[in-house]
Amino acid sequence: MxxxxxxxxxxxxxxxxxxxxxxxxxxxxxxxxxxxxxxxxxxxxxxxxxxxxxxxxxxxxxxxxxxxxxxxxxxxxxxxxxxxxxxxxxxxxxxxxxxxxxxxxxxxxxxxxxxxxxxxxxxxxxGHLASSDYIEISDYLLKEINAKNQSEISDLEWMQENLKFLKNHTFYSNAAKQHWQPKKELNLIEIQNKIDKKISKEKKSKNSTKIGRGVETMFRVQLKNHIELSAIADTKANILLSVNAIIISVALSNLIPKLDNPSNMFLVYPTLVLMLFSVASVVLSVLSTRPKISNVAITKEMIRKKRTNILFFGNFQKMSLEDFEWGIDYLMENEDTLYNSLTKDLYYLGLVLNRKYKLLRITYTVFMFGIIISAAAFIFSYYVYFSA
The missing domain is CATH 1.10.3210.10 (Hypothetical protein af1432)
Structure with a gap:
């Protein structure tokens, strides 16, 4: 030849x-x-x-x-x-x-x-057993086996088969034993590490799924409740705004023009009291619904150290699109940071609700006493004027 x-x-x-x-x-x-x-x-x-x-x-x-x-x-x-x-x-x-x-x-x-x-x-x-491309080459063999046998061997099963084959395989020539065996041993270690990581990841994923569903349900329900409570607070504030706006409009159009008549002088103080309490109610209602936006510039370091929550628009509004995308990717890859952000979101929503309902309570109290005092002032002035 x-x-x-x-x-x-x-x-x-x-x-x-x-x-x-x-x-x-x-x-x-x-x-x-x-x-x-x-x-x-x-x-x-x-x-x-x-x-x-x-x-x-x-x-x-x-x-x-x-x-x-x-x-x-x-x-x-x-x-x-x-x-x-x-x-x-x-x-x-x-x-x-x-x-x-x-x-x-x-x-x-x-x-x-x-x-x-x-x-x-x-x-x-x-020879591919001692190749740096061993895993890639092995994947082609898996693809061929699955295609021809119409089967679906999983990645973990295939890696376990590879590990078994590598452990049982023997090189016969002196050259392969001397030059290829060490490389084959490295591939064996790599396969073992991949199997360990795969098993660990699957166990973690199963545990995470069991725990995650309960956690996600908790966050979903609580965030929904907070948002609904916030909507209720805004509705109540809007009702007060509308009522007091009507009172002020009526007072300005009907009562105040008549105060220049000497016969209506007894209405001056009651009208001022009514206007004062109505304006106070309007101001407090506006304060309870006025949004607050953070002016702090969010950095990647703050996200890594769990010092901020970029899920709220008021926090990420100063970030660039590139940094925001990085932050979202980081949250998806780090479950602890993601849940930490959701916890912060829940906490700060609670603080906002606390402020809203405190102001609403004060507003309703002012409105209630304003109506009572105004009515009493009108009755008293009317009584004094016509008794004189």
């Missing part, structure tokens, strides 16, 4: 796989085949193989998965048929054909290699 034959093999296999291989072969495809050929060359060089041995290994590597164009299980035998058919047409020696045949069969997952070349090809076929 020579380099020219190897080039013909590469062209033939590449064309064969591109035209006849199933589109569901996300892993066992031309990319995998080229990767195995590359790994074969790497191990052969490290194990000081002869030029002829390297050529033989590369030819076997090119053909080792061609059987996938016909079937998956037992594809090694189909790969052998395809390889021998090609090699016979190109008058390759029987001895080389038999060697390539045995090398292809050695890639069977249950086969234990018995010589150096078989060890090299079998290790090259699993």
């Amino acid at each position: 020579n380099e020219e034959l190897l080039l013909q093999v590469e062209i033939y296999v590449a064309e064969l796989l591109s035209k006849q291989l199933s589109s569901l072969n996300y892993y066992h495809n031309a990319i995998h085949t080229r990767r195995v050929v590359s790994k074969v060359k790497e191990l052969a060089k490290l194990d000081s193989c002869t030029e002829q041995e390297v050529l033989t290994l590369q030819v076997a590597a090119w053909f080792h998965d061609t059987g996938y164009i016909h079937l998956d299980s037992g594809h090694e035998e189909e790969s052998v048929k395809i390889a021998l058919s090609f090699l016979e047409k190109h008058a390759v020696a029987k001895e080389s054909q038999d060697q390539i045949k045995q090398l292809i069969l050695a890639t069977n997952k249950d086969y234990i290699p018995s010589n150096k070349l078989e060890c090299i090809l079998k290790d090259a076929d699993c």
Whole structure:
């Protein structure tokens, strides 16, 4: 065999796989085949193989998965048929054909290699186990398995299968043991860490879901109650505003124009009392409904240290859109900070309600006593005037 034959093999296999291989072969495809050929060359060089041995290994590597164009299980035998058919047409020696045949069969997952070349090809076929792209390559195999078996293996199940495979897998060639084993061990550790994180996250998610529903219901109910109470307070303040506005309008249009008549002088003081209490009620009603906006500039540091609540528009109104988006993303990623913000929102709504209802109580008291005192003043003035 020579380099020219190897080039013909590469062209033939590449064309064969591109035209006849199933589109569901996300892993066992031309990319995998080229990767195995590359790994074969790497191990052969490290194990000081002869030029002829390297050529033989590369030819076997090119053909080792061609059987996938016909079937998956037992594809090694189909790969052998395809390889021998090609090699016979190109008058390759029987001895080389038999060697390539045995090398292809050695890639069977249950086969234990018995010589150096078989060890090299079998290790090259699993060379991705020591690759920095191991997880990404492994995901393509998962995609292929799920597509062909119409199954849905979860990420956690797949990682556990990978961990089991890595622990049980053995490199056979001296070069792979020396140069690839340490990298494989690192991938094993990475998979174990990913499994631990995944399990921990799922447990935390389950606990968070159980706890979170109750917490979210509490916040939802309480915030709704606070908003409804705030709406009630505003309605009460509006009623007082309307009533006192009517009183002031009536007094200005009907009572005050008549005060210049000497016969109506007894109405001056009662009218002033009525106007005074009505104006006071209006002012207090306005104060109870007047909104208050924060003038504090919110910073990212304040959000991180849970010193503010950007869920309320009065707080974030001075933030830039970019900072506000960052803040919302930060809340979504940090559950503690999110609940802290909701707690602050509930607390400050309570403070606003407390102020509103205090002012409303004072307003209704002023209005009530104003009406009583005004009525008494009118009766008293009327009595004094007509008794004189």
